Amino acid sequence: KQIVLLPGDGIGTEVIKSAKKVLEAIAEEYHHTFTFTVHAIGGSAIDSNGDPLPPSTVEACKKADAILLGAVGGPKWDQNPSHLRPEKGLLGIRKALDLYANLRPVKAFEKLLHASPLKADRVQGSDLLIVRELTGGLYFGTPSERRDDGKSVVDTLAYTRTEIERIVDKAFQCAQGRKKHLTSVDKANVLESSKLWREVVEQKKADYPEVEVEHLLVDAAAMKLITNPTHFDVIVTENMFGDIISDEASVLTGSLGMLPSASLREDGVGLYEPVHGSAPDIAGQGVANPIGMILSAAMMLRHSFSLNEEAEAIENAVQSVLDNGYHTPDLRMHNGQKAGTKEMTDLIVDHIK
Amino acid sequence: KQIVLLPGDGIGTEVIKSAKKVLEAIAEEYHHTFTFTVHAIGGSAIDSNGDPLPPSTVEACKKADAILLGAVGGPKWDQNPSHLRPEKGLLGIRKALDLYANLRPVKAFEKLLHASPLKADRVQGSDLLIVRELTGGLYFGTPSERRDDGKSVVDTLAYTRTEIERIVDKAFQCAQGRKKHLTSVDKANVLESSKLWREVVEQKKADYPEVEVEHLLVDAAAMKLITNPTHFDVIVTENMFGDIISDEASVLTGSLGMLPSASLREDGVGLYEPVHGSAPDIAGQGVANPIGMILSAAMMLRHSFSLNEEAEAIENAVQSVLDNGYHTPDLRMHNGQKAGTKEMTDLIVDHIK
């Protein structure tokens, strides 16, 4: 299996090494062959190639079976004109590879509930998956431009029925493999696109009779995620609502640094990255939490390579290391053993072997 | 002063009576003359006039000095075609009166922190104001339609520079009267409209040199509202982001039933309504919390009539009644005295007199 590594910026370059180490351990234990090539993206690609997404990176990604991305961005490039900003690399690779389905699981770890902003009894037991449409809507609709000499401006929220159908199908499939509950989030009392969205969800219901479906307006969803996070199993929504709702959900359990994500194409090729950013404030210190990246590698094994046992081996190793009281500084555990990026990675690797 | 009352649906018809009673007490104590007329909106207007916003209601509102709205909506009208849905009345009156500035204050009440989903120490001291643009963006942009025989759909996020300028000005003015900190929320790494938004905020800065300004992406704002709500003073954002962010913020303090809102026109005429909805589950039982509506009436005195002392008299009365341990069932206080809508209203009126 050909895996492209895109370290990116800041702690991205540190945690990607952790993922590689863990995957090498898996390869050894389970007799697989993974080959890795490293390519540039984001700020570091602007520095090296004058382009946040060099053509050579796109080429390599198109040939790969899966891609691991660290993180992009940093203050160094914050004042750049918009075509020379790190996040253009991320948006570009999503679109170039048609990575339409963004999966963002959020799960409460018992040991970390004290770090949650929510009262422990509210968040305990939360285990949800946000399925966000990633290549349509306001992010890529045209026209998106200034008009009348800069006196007005317009962006476009556009979807085809086919685009909605494929993401809704994906979400139903995810729900079938979980607790069989699907919440579709839209703004059907205002947007035409949401009305079509709701119609598609209603039509698809028939194909997944075991899945219970509800519709929730995005404003109500933003409230309910906080007041009652355990209500949810799978949430499906369009690109911009998904951006907001999934980041909102990511802070509920107090374990942002542990959260993985997958961005998938229809054939199963995918890009996997931790939810956290490049964290310029702690970059280079060897203290970054590698778990979000390592669990992203586990998602890769499951979703792109169908290696479920191997994925679980990683997930169980992470759980065991946490249960044994080890943690990176960001997790602010009360007791337990502080560990840096390398130490944490080695502990996880030890558990796998 | 001519005040139009729009009771609307569900508990809207109950709490509007409370606001009227409190305003009558204020009129008596401070020697003002308020005249009230009642008009139909929402579901009950669909029932009585076949229209969620009858022309007679619009007429009356246009002549009024201020408008109080209870709430609209209910299961009875949920299956109606979209032009016959209660919320069309709300959207219609906002647009008809050009109520471009939606002010949504959120304040933690010490006595209610136990009811917050957040840990008390996170939310304690929160006191923020969301200034949401209310008559532009995705809500009213055209085209907003299906295309290609229903095979695709489009909505439009449109703003003029003037529309952005007036809401940004409003927010700066609000910040000046508060803690002089303004957070502008946008998605400038993706949307052209957000880039113009950010540009306008940067330009307006010079007119309000005492106000400290920061820009925050909407996804980061959705996170920070939960992890660090006390960070914020005034938040300004466009219509759809404001819808999501303000509802998210409304559940942080555990006192949704207490929250007021104002929707203002440039000349100070405004529509005032509680943040909570029509609550069909408890309608007609006399247990609705009238405080959100009563505090909306206080906002009306301040923003439309410049009666600051009178507004404070209401706010202090509410605070005192809570401090004395009285509460409606929704507040779930540990000890204290349960009170219904009428009792709570009378207690507040007693404090004013």
Ligand SMILES: CC(C)[C@H](C(=O)O)[C@@H](O)C(=O)O
């Ligand atoms: C960097 C940015 C363009 C991106 C997005 O909005 O999609 C990010 O917030 C994300 O969610 O991956």
Ligand SMILES: CC(C)[C@H](C(=O)O)[C@@H](O)C(=O)O
């Ligand atoms: C009822 C609905 C159209 C409305 C909105 O989205 O503006 C409501 O959610 C609000 O925030 O007042």
